[in-house]
Amino acid sequence: MLKRIPLLLFMLAITSVVLFNGIASSEAKAINFSDIGDAAWAEMEISEMSSLGILKGYPDGRFLPYQSVNRLESIAMLIRMIGKEDRATAVEEAVVSYKMPSYVPWGRGYLITAVEEGMLDKNYLDQLAPTGAASRAQVAALTCLALDLELSTAPLTFADAADIPSGYKSYVATLVEHKLMQGMPGNVFEPNSSINRAQMAVLLSNLLNNDFANPYPGRYITGVIAASDPGLGLIALQDGSRLLLSKDCRYYLGREKASMADLKPGDRVRLIKGDDGQIAFVRAERTASQGGLHQGLVENVILAGSDCWIGIIELDGTKTFKPAPNDLLIN
Secondary structure, eight states: OOOOHHHOOBOOOOOOOOOOSOOOOOSSSSGOOOOOGGGGHHHHHHHHHHTSSSSOOOTSSSTTTTTBBBHHHHHHHHHHHHTTHHHHHHTTOOOOSSOOOSEEEEEEEHHHHOOOOOOOOOGGGGGGGGSSSSSSSHHHHHHHHHOOOOOOOOOOOOOGGGGOOOGGGHHHHHHTTSSSOBEEEEEEEEOBBBBBHHHHHHHHHHHHHHSOOOOOTTTTTEEEEEEEETTEEEETTTSSOOOEEEEEEEEEEEEEEEEEGGTTTTTTTEEEETTTTEEEEEEEOOOOOOOOOOOOOEEEEEETEEEEEEEETTTTTTTEEEEEOOOOOOO
C-alpha cells in the first residue's frame, strides 16, 4: 500500500485566500453559528464536529460552510480527527531535517505531524502550497493515509471517473467503498473541485460515526435512552449513566432539529460532551418500541415526573431500562 501521498497536485499551486487567524477562532460555538442554515444538508454534522472541537467558527459568529478548505486546514482537521492535536502543538517549533514550505502562515506542527503519520512525504514537503485550495481527490488521499486504510481496487463508476488523477483513484475508491465520501448530483465525483467546509464536516462526521476515528473517547458517548427529564435537563442511559445536558445543547432526531422534549426512552443516541462535562450535542435515532415479557431482576426504578422506568438485569446478565406502562405486571 502506498504510504505517502503523491504531491503532484499539491505542488506549486498559487491560490489567493483570506486567512482568519489560521484555521478559525475557537470562540464561536456550534450553537451560535449564524449561517449554517445556508447548508441545511450538513447542519447536523457541522454542529457535531464543532461541538467536538474538530471544526471551529469565525470570530464574527459565522461558520462559512461553502468556503473552500485549503490544504493546511484539511491536514489540521484530519490530524485533530486522529487524535494528534497535542502532538502537533508539541512540535510546532521543532527543528526538522527536511525543508518546510516557504510560506506557512500558521500550523507548522500539523505539517510535521502529517509527515510523522505518513500523510506527507518529507522529501517533497517544501513544494507543498499550504494555502492552496484542497481538492476532493487530495482530501480523499489524505484521509486514507491518516487512517492507514487498505486501498480498494474497485472500479469507479462516476461519469467523470476519467478526471480522477491516476494516483488518486484508489484513494477515492476506498472512501466511496466505506461510504465516507460520495458523489455529487449527476453521478459525478468532481475530484478536482475544491472541498468546502460543509463537505469536510460530513466527511469527519462519517469517520466518527462509522468508528474510523475517535479523537476524544471520553467525550463521545453512545447508548440508548432509558429516561429523560427536560425540567432538570437530565437523561439516563440504559447502561445506568446519567448525564446533564447543556442549556445550549443542540438536538437532532433523525436529521431534523429537535428539542429535549422530543427524546423518548428507547431512542439510540450519540452524544458529545463539552469541556464543562455537560452534553453539548445529541444525535438521536428513533427505534421501534419493545414490549412483551422480560425475565430477570428488577435493579432500580427511575421516576421522572409522571413517567416511570424500570431497570432490569435480564437472565443473560444484560442490563436494560424499560418504560413502565400503566398495566405493568411484576411477579
